[in-house]
Amino acid sequence: MSVRWPAARFLLVGWLGLILAACGDSDAPEVPASTESPVAEVAEPSAAIAQHDDAYYDELRAHWFALEHAEKAVAERSDPIDIDLEETPLPADSEPSPQLPLPAPVVDAAAAPVIGIIIDDLGHSLSRGRRIIALPEPVTLAILPHTQAAKALASEAAIAGKTVILHQPMENGAALAIGSGGLYVGMERAELEQTLQTNLNSFVPIQGLNNHMGSRLTSDRQAMDWVMQVLDERGLFFIDSRTSAATQAAFAAEAAGVRHLSRDVFLDNERTFEAIDAAFRRALTLARKQGTALVIGHPYPQTLEYLEQRLPDLQREEGVKVVSLEALLARKYRH
Numbered sequence: 402m403s404v405r406w407p408a409a410r411f412l413l414v415g416w417l418g419l420i421l422a423a424c425g426d427s428d429a430p431e432v433p434a435s436t437e438s439p440v441a442e443v444a445e446p447s448a449a450i451a452q453h454d455d456a457y458y459d460e461l462r463a464h465w466f467a468l469e470h471a472e473k474a475v476a477e478r479s480d481p482i483d484i485d486l487e488e489t490p491l492p493a494d495s496e497p498s499p500q501l502p503l504p505a506p507v508v509d510a511a512a513a514p515v516i517g518i519i520i521d522d523l524g525h526s527l528s529r530g531r532r533i534i535a536l537p538e539p540v541t542l543a544i545l546p547h548t549q550a551a552k553a554l555a556s557e558a559a560i561a562g563k564t565v566i567l568h569q570p571m572e573n574g575a576a577l578a579i580g581s582g583g584l585y586v587g588m589e590r591a592e593l594e595q596t597l598q599t600n601l602n603s604f605v606p607i608q609g610l611n612n613h614m615g616s617r618l619t620s621d622r623q624a625m626d627w628v629m630q631v632l633d634e635r636g637l638f639f640i641d642s643r644t645s646a647a648t649q650a651a652f653a654a655e656a657a658g659v660r661h662l663s664r665d666v667f668l669d670n671e672r673t674f675e676a677i678d679a680a681f682r683r684a685l686t687l688a689r690k691q692g693t694a695l696v697i698g699h700p701y702p703q704t705l706e707y708l709e710q711r712l713p714d715l716q717r718e719e720g721v722k723v724v725s726l727e728a729l730l731a732r733k734y735r736h
Contacts (some may be wrong), residue, residue, distance in 0.1 A: 513722060515721065515722045515728065530557075533563075542565050546570070555606060571613060579613065601631075608637065611641070640726065
């Protein structure tokens with residue numbers, strides 16, 4: 402379904418996206434907002450707006466999510482299984498490379514069900530990132546490049562034995578600004594690869610990459626082929642957040658020999674305990690059905706509180722274990 406935005410609302414959306422990309426935390430120094438976006442020209446936020454607390458930026462993140470994920474969120478509330486990639490039509494202006502069907506996932510009926518959990522959008526708030534690190538299970542930190550807390554969080558996560566991945570900003574279909582280090586469909590190959598290499602060098606360690614926004618870029622096969630070439634050279638894996646049903650990421654990863662996984666459930670489309678619990682239970686049901694499930698959430702207070710309460714007794718109560726992304730990948734590629 403297409404929606405025609407009035408010009409004023411379009412500019413407001415771009416402005417909100419820019420604020421979100423530049424959001425900060427009271428326990429870290431302010432970093433000026435990036436205005437580098439070929440998608441839309443937006444006004445730079447005032448200093449007063451930039452000093453709002455985390456709750457303000459949570460609202461902006463939720464606003465972006467509602468814009469880019471509206472149709473997916475509705476679908477997931479009725480069916481936790483995503484649209485099959487092989488049957489998903491591509492946009493009319495998309496011309497992907499020829500592709501073979503993806504291999505069917507290997508399901509071991511004798512293996513205990515497991516889930517992987519990723520928390521996106523980290524790097525702005527040191528305090529919230531530390532709450533993820535403190536969780537009793539191997540929850541993965543997806544950290545945005547060039548954010549003020551990125552290096553500290555990655556280092557502390559590594560010491561705690563947690564997986565760290567780059568949360569790579571990619572062009573979206575809602576014309577929202579994505580901040581510093583973004584990848585865009587209009588980039589030449591050399592520019593895209595250099596931008597990605599710079600982001601991968603911005604903090605350590607990094608075991609893999611997933612997309613921040615990215616509904617437009619992940620639907621472009623050529624751009625995703627370029628991304629996968631860089632990941633293959635570095636020996637990194639890719640996680641497709643599946644912000645678009647037309648995503649080409651898994652096909653590109655398979656062609657390049659890059660290990661990859663795709664998100665099954667977004668945990669916090671709605672930020673209430675009941676909604677988060679319902680989404681988490683969908684993930685548990687899916688894990689019991691197919692052996693594994695991959696969940697992506699965001700650093701909302703409600704999400705963090707839910708995980709802090711739920712994870713300590715999860716395996717005893719539900720018979721489902723939280724494992725690292727490396728363990729999920731090992732299960733997928735063991736045959």
